[in-house]
Amino acid sequence: MELLKVENLTKSFGGLLAIHKLSFIVKEGEILGLIGPNGAGKTTLFNLISGALKPDKGRIFFGDAKISGLRPHKICKMGISRTFQDVKVFPNMTVVENIALAATFARERIPTNEAQRLATDLLRFCGLIEVKNMLARDLSLVNQKRLEVARALATQPKLILLDEMMAGLNPTETLDAMRLVKAIRDRGCTVFIVEHVLRAIMNLCDRVMVLHYGEKIAEGTPEEVCSNPKVIEVYLGEKYAQN
Amino acid sequence: MNFKLISLALIGVTLFFLVLLPFFGSPYSLVLLSNIFMYVVLTVTWVMFCGPTGYISLATSAFFGAGIYTAAVISFKVPLLLTVLVGALISFFLALIIGIVSLRLKGIYFAMFTFGFVELLLHFLLWYETNITGTTGRVVLTLSNQTVYYMMLALAFVTIVFTQYLNNSRYGMALKSIGENEMASEHIGIDTAKLKILTYCVSSSFVGACGVVMATRWTYVDPKIAFNPLYSFIPIFMAILGGARKLYGPILGAIVFTYLQEILTTRIPYYYMLFFGLLMVFVITFLPEGIVGIIDRRLKTKIN
Numbered sequence: 001m002e003l004l005k006v007e008n009l010t011k012s013f014g015g016l017l018a019i020h021k022l023s024f025i026v027k028e029g030e031i032l033g034l035i036g037p038n039g040a041g042k043t044t045l046f047n048l049i050s051g052a053l054k055p056d057k058g059r060i061f062f063g064d065a066k067i068s069g070l071r072p073h074k075i076c077k078m079g080i081s082r083t084f085q086d087v088k089v090f091p092n093m094t095v096v097e098n099i100a101l102a103a104t105f106a107r108e109r110i111p112t113n114e115a116q117r118l119a120t121d122l123l124r125f126c127g128l129i130e131v132k133n134m135l136a137r138d139l140s141l142v143n144q145k146r147l148e149v150a151r152a153l154a155t156q157p158k159l160i161l162l163d164e165m166m167a168g169l170n171p172t173e174t175l176d177a178m179r180l181v182k183a184i185r186d187r188g189c190t191v192f193i194v195e196h197v198l199r200a201i202m203n204l205c206d207r208v209m210v211l212h213y214g215e216k217i218a219e220g221t222p223e224e225v226c227s228n229p230k231v232i233e234v235y236l237g238e239k240y241a242q243n
Numbered sequence: 244m245n246f247k248l249i250s251l252a253l254i255g256v257t258l259f260f261l262v263l264l265p266f267f268g269s270p271y272s273l274v275l276l277s278n279i280f281m282y283v284v285l286t287v288t289w290v291m292f293c294g295p296t297g298y299i300s301l302a303t304s305a306f307f308g309a310g311i312y313t314a315a316v317i318s319f320k321v322p323l324l325l326t327v328l329v330g331a332l333i334s335f336f337l338a339l340i341i342g343i344v345s346l347r348l349k350g351i352y353f354a355m356f357t358f359g360f361v362e363l364l365l366h367f368l369l370w371y372e373t374n375i376t377g378t379t380g381r382v383v384l385t386l387s388n389q390t391v392y393y394m395m396l397a398l399a400f401v402t403i404v405f406t407q408y409l410n411n412s413r414y415g416m417a418l419k420s421i422g423e424n425e426m427a428s429e430h431i432g433i434d435t436a437k438l439k440i441l442t443y444c445v446s447s448s449f450v451g452a453c454g455v456v457m458a459t460r461w462t463y464v465d466p467k468i469a470f471n472p473l474y475s476f477i478p479i480f481m482a483i484l485g486g487a488r489k490l491y492g493p494i495l496g497a498i499v500f501t502y503l504q505e506i507l508t509t510r511i512p513y514y515y516m517l518f519f520g521l522l523m524v525f526v527i528t529f530l531p532e533g534i535v536g537i538i539d540r541r542l543k544t545k546i547n
Contacts, residue, residue, distance in 0.1 A: 071429070084427065097416065151431060
């Protein structure tokens with residue numbers, strides 16, 4: 001079952017081709033990893049899917065609906081949610097306000113008590129219950145990242161786009177984050193994740209896709225991708241292959 | 244709960260007193276209070292949109308002027324309440340135009356755009372008056388002090404109640420999230436463009452209505468009087484003085500500022516603007532959160 005289908009997607013900024021004729025699908029219930037060198041177009045791709053950017057060419061389908069060209073709030077309401085590489089929490093709101101706001105707007109006319117219940121559930125799920133009344137700006141980086149995930153989940157998505165949620169975390173925090181990603185999938189939410197922490201990608205993903213200068217150069221299981229000579233050349237490096 | 248009851252009682256008593264004031268107060272007190280109510284409306288509506296979102300609008304005088312001009316054109320022909328309604332509607336649509344055109348502008352660009360819009364309107368009207376209608380100014384219907392007073396009291400009351408209601412609704416929180424991070428708020432399902440424009444339009448229509456009522460105090464207006472850019476800046480000063488974080492901030496700011504202005508224009512008519520300049524510098528440097536900031540700090544130390 002394909003949940004998201006991208007066809008021939010192209011996006012350029014001035015003369016720079018950020019995404020070039022990219023086609024792929026995300027299957028329902030999987031964890032799909034996206035890796036590639038800096039500037040490969042990973043975040044651009046997320047921006048195109050979430051509606052932050054409009055594609056120059058190509059189409060994106062979510063289920064049966066065409067979503068390319070729609071504004072972000074519409075796409076969010078249809079069931080795609082995301083986190084940001086550079087954390088974008090609402091700094092002067094409390095943790096629980098951040099989450100509750102997302103819960104009340106993503107679905108039409110959700111009753112207040114249901115939104116509250118969802119928020120409490122997500123606080124527990126993401127390990128934020130102890131800091132729930134703190135202002136988001138006072139949180140540590142790891143908690144801000146968790147808050148972004150909780151806020152994204154509060155919109156009750158079918159697909160969540162996680163953009164480098166493990167960057168800047170220490171090994172223990174990374175392990176926690178990996179557990180969280182697995183748990184998100186177990187809740188029934190499909191995961192599409194950009195990550196430089198390869199250990200996480202290897203452990204978590206059912207499939208991995210590799211981008212290089214906006215083009216897909218490899219796709220397959222983590223093992224397949226890691227033994228692909230082209231991937232080793234442009235991204236992993238010879239040393240990684242020897243290990 | 245107790246605190247809420249006390250403040251409700253206080254508001255009730257104040258309102259009761261204000262409604263009865265025309266029966267025992269001096270004419271001067273009515274004029275002064277009408278002026279205060281006017282600035283309360285201008286300041287509270289400015290904070291309603293610009294406070295949470297962080298968009299600095301300098302178009303208040305465009306909406307105020309639109310109200311004044313509406314009064315100048317139709318006040319002799321239709322009932323007062325209809326004039327107020329038309330003034331509000333015209334301001335609503337002016338704000339809609341600004342909102343749609345400047346949707347993608349942020350920060351200083353939005354501020355400059357709105358400021359330019361006022362000048363554009365002013366000069367368009369000047370051109371229109373001199374070249375098409377061949378007039379230079381217009382006479383406005385005059386109302387009694389008491390009528391103006393009651394209209395302004397009602398308008399200020401409605402503005403405050405509406406703002407309070409908006410701030411406590413989910414839309415108030417959504418507006419705040421736009422100011423905190425607009426991209427993130429779009430990505431959690433908030434139609435930021437629609438919310439921004441609608442809030443701007445509604446807040447502006449209060450300003451338009453206010454312009455209609457206050458125009459009756461001038462008897463004669465021309466475009467330069469109606470679209471005086473000072474009405475864009477004074478509400479911002481008042482909001483800064485009072486503090487924009489809480490609803491009572493802009494109200495307090497408007498009251499204190501208007502009262503000071505009243506006193507100073509009579510005591511030191513030539514230098515009073517100098518005084519305000521110094522006051523602004525002082526407040527921005529030492530009280531960035533205005534009067535609200537002082538009160539909050541006092542309350543906190545008391546609780547601790």
